[in-house]
Amino acid sequence: MAFPRILIIEARFYDELLDEMVRGAVAAIEAEGGEYELVTVPGALEIPAIIAYVENGRRQAFDGYVALGCVIRGETHHFDIVANESARALMDLSVNRGLAIANGILTVEDDEQAWARARVGELNKGGAAAMAAIHMARLRAELQG
Numbered sequence: 001m002a003f004p005r006i007l008i009i010e011a012r013f014y015d016e017l018l019d020e021m022v023r024g025a026v027a028a029i030e031a032e033g034g035e036y037e038l039v040t041v042p043g044a045l046e047i048p049a050i051i052a053y054v055e056n057g058r059r060q061a062f063d064g065y066v067a068l069g070c071v072i073r074g075e076t077h078h079f080d081i082v083a084n085e086s087a088r089a090l091m092d093l094s095v096n097r098g099l100a101i102a103n104g105i106l107t108v109e110d111d112e113q114a115w116a117r118a119r120v121g122e123l124n125k126g127g128a129a130a131m132a133a134i135h136m137a138r139l140r141a142e143l144q145g
Helices: 015-031 044-057 078-097 111-118 125-144
Strands: 005-011 035-041 064-072 101-108
Touching: 005 015, 005 044, 005 125, 015 035, 015 064, 015 101, 015 111, 015 125, 035 044, 044 064, 044 078, 044 101, 064 078, 064 111, 064 125, 078 101, 101 111, 101 125, 111 125
Parallel strands: 005 035, 005 064, 064 101
Antiparallel strands: none
16 A cells, blocks of 8 residues: 555544644655545544444445644543543444554643644654554554465
């Protein structure tokens, strides 16, 4: 698979932060000669549903998926629910359906941690997630013949 086709799903809860993460993901995909589409959802819990919609409908074939979002701890248990359930649903899709899904949903304590992970010039988790999706898609293709 020379030219991976990737679907980026972004949860636009923190607009500027997600702009940076998408920038990193797009740069990584383009550096690999890949193509991408971008879909926006309201929050991290909605990301797995989009992957299921695409796979169930077979609207378009994608080699891999990049889930991008950010969950910042607050004063309630909502953080734990969103962080755990979005990760669980992505893992279930990946394992049960054999999909190449990279979880780039940041789960952090504060804005400072989020930006350190999102910035392309720092940890670049958007780019790292895109590379993980591409790597897994290529491995799947290689192992499945």
